[in-house]
Amino acid sequence: MTDPIVSLKGINIRYGTHHAVRDVSLDIAKGEVVAMVGPSGAGKSTLLRAINMLETPASGTLHVGDFTFALDRPLGQKDLLALRRSTGMVFQQFNLFPHMTVQRNISLPQMRVLGRSREEADRVTARLLERVHLADKAQAYPARLSGGQQQRIAIARALALDPQVMLFDEPTSALDPELGLEVLSVMRELAADGMTMIVVTHEIAFAAEVADRVIVMADGQIIEEGPPEQVIRNPSLPRTQKFFRAILERH
Amino acid sequence: MLDTFLALLHGVPVSLAVTGLAFALGAVLGVPLVLMRRAGHWLPRLLARIYIEIARGIPPVVWLFIIFFGLGSGIVTLTPFQAASLGMGLISAAYLAEIYRGGFLTLPAGQDAAAVALGMTRLDRLRFVLAPQVLRVSIPPMATFLVSLLKDTTVASTIGVRDVMMLVTQQAQAAGGGFAPFISAAVLYILLSIPVALLARKMDARLRARTSR
Ligand SMILES: Nc1ncnc2c1ncn2[C@@H]1O[C@H](COP(=O)(O)OP(=O)(O)OP(=O)(O)O)[C@@H](O)[C@H]1O
Numbered sequence: 151m152t153d154p155i156v157s158l159k160g161i162n163i164r165y166g167t168h169h170a171v172r173d174v175s176l177d178i179a180k181g182e183v184v185a186m187v188g189p190s191g192a193g194k195s196t197l198l199r200a201i202n203m204l205e206t207p208a209s210g211t212l213h214v215g216d217f218t219f220a221l222d223r224p225l226g227q228k229d230l231l232a233l234r235r236s237t238g239m240v241f242q243q244f245n246l247f248p249h250m251t252v253q254r255n256i257s258l259p260q261m262r263v264l265g266r267s268r269e270e271a272d273r274v275t276a277r278l279l280e281r282v283h284l285a286d287k288a289q290a291y292p293a294r295l296s297g298g299q300q301q302r303i304a305i306a307r308a309l310a311l312d313p314q315v316m317l318f319d320e321p322t323s324a325l326d327p328e329l330g331l332e333v334l335s336v337m338r339e340l341a342a343d344g345m346t347m348i349v350v351t352h353e354i355a356f357a358a359e360v361a362d363r364v365i366v367m368a369d370g371q372i373i374e375e376g377p378p379e380q381v382i383r384n385p386s387l388p389r390t391q392k393f394f395r396a397i398l399e400r401h
Numbered sequence: 402m403l404d405t406f407l408a409l410l411h412g413v414p415v416s417l418a419v420t421g422l423a424f425a426l427g428a429v430l431g432v433p434l435v436l437m438r439r440a441g442h443w444l445p446r447l448l449a450r451i452y453i454e455i456a457r458g459i460p461p462v463v464w465l466f467i468i469f470f471g472l473g474s475g476i477v478t479l480t481p482f483q484a485a486s487l488g489m490g491l492i493s494a495a496y497l498a499e500i501y502r503g504g505f506l507t508l509p510a511g512q513d514a515a516a517v518a519l520g521m522t523r524l525d526r527l528r529f530v531l532a533p534q535v536l537r538v539s540i541p542p543m544a545t546f547l548v549s550l551l552k553d554t555t556v557a558s559t560i561g562v563r564d565v566m567m568l569v570t571q572q573a574q575a576a577g578g579g580f581a582p583f584i585s586a587a588v589l590y591i592l593l594s595i596p597v598a599l600l601a602r603k604m605d606a607r608l609r610a611r612t613s614r
């Protein structure tokens with residue numbers, strides 16, 4: 151792989167004595183869409199949250215875009231803010247700011263983080279609301295929107311900061327299936343536009359269709375990875391086979 | 402009885418002023434106090450904790466005596482009014498810090514995580530994301546506290562502030578017994594607390610209507 155946009159080397163994350171992520175290394179190319187799957191407690195969220203340093207690894211190196219950090223010494227505030235500026239994150243619970251309108255949810259971070267003027271920020275917001283098909287909701291408060299609409303707003307809010315990579319942690323798990331579909335469709339468009347994406351998901355059909363690579367995690371480690379047709383249809387490890395069979399049976 | 406009641410009205414501005422100043426001082430000082438209480442480092446947490454326990458653990462009347470006679474006789478001279486406002490303000494800071502802390506605890510963890518992930522600075526997260534939501538849930542308990550503060554400031558009369566309670570005492574002495582002044586005071590304090598309760602309810606309803614369906 152030439153010039154990965156995200157590169158993790160020897161990442162370890164511990165919660166007290168619990169070793170949640172064990173010596174994980176991972177390179178992701180620009181424009182690549184990676185689906186991360188695995189049983190509950192495997193460490194998927196923890197690893198994803200290490201990429202924007204929402205979790206602090208005990209050791210390893212982290213490279214995102216123009217930044218490379220050695221994680222065995224504390225990072226400066228400036229570096230952390232810069233790292234987070236170049237990554238966008240979408241959460242299972244949306245986490246829109248309930249006391250702000252949709253427009254302010256998306257414009258305020260642009261003004262505070264990128265220093266855009268209100269006019270410029272609102273212009274970008276309007277364009278992104280078009281893109282997630284919610285142009286008519288600019289003045290609504292999040293509580294008035296469906297979960298699927300809220301999640302699309304959350305995606306627009308993250309995109310507004312022009313991230314180099316988008317991180318998704320089970321973006322459709324809190325949604326009814328049909329509302330999940332509208333979110334997945336926005337994500338599909340985003341992938342087609344060339345965004346680099348890392349998606350923790352249980353949506354195997356989505357992973358099979360959109361992902362360039364599927365990563366299977368268990369017990370804090372990557373146990374299998376490869377193109378979706380290989381990993382999903384024809385997994386090599388018994389453990390992976392069992393995992394996909396269990397998911398397929400549930401659907 | 403009506404004369405007594407009308408006479409007490411002269412104390413109302415002073416009572417309201419002490420209450421208002423103390424509340425404002427407490428509301429402002431409560432902010433650094435709650436931030437210390439929630440700090441990552443143990444030292445500010447411990448200091449805030451100690452302050453809060455002491456401020457709440459000593460009766461207000463003792464505080465006012467300490468501030469008025471202690472502080473007042475030493476470096477700075479304070480009028481009774483200043484000492485009462487300052488003293489009740491310092492106590493209020495402890496109570497309001499705890500109210501704010503309760504507000505922080507009601508916030509879903511995802512709110513701060515989302516703001517962090519967006520790359521917002523600590524101060525911006527507080528100012529734009531956390532504080533407005535904390536304030537919103539804190540309004541009802543703050544209003545309840547304001548009403549009890551209005552009653553608690555009656556101790557100001559013990560260091561010579563000419564508030565409603567001072568006038569009550571004077572009237573009672575002048576009348577040589579009888580409880581008309583006390584009944585009047587009871588009615589007056591109830592009347593004073595009603596607008597606060599109404600206003601709080603209105604603000605709460607307005608904010609609620611905006612942020613939920
Ligand atoms: N803040 C925390 N404190 C202590 N332990 C934690 C914390 N967060 C996660 N863990 C533990 O770390 C392990 C990995 O958790 P993680 O949330 O990354 O799993 P996951 O693969 O995302 O699972 P799920 O599919 O349920 O979301 C789990 O055993 C979990 O209990």
Ligand SMILES: [Mg+2]
Nearest residue numbers: 194195196319
């Ligand atoms: Mg998870």
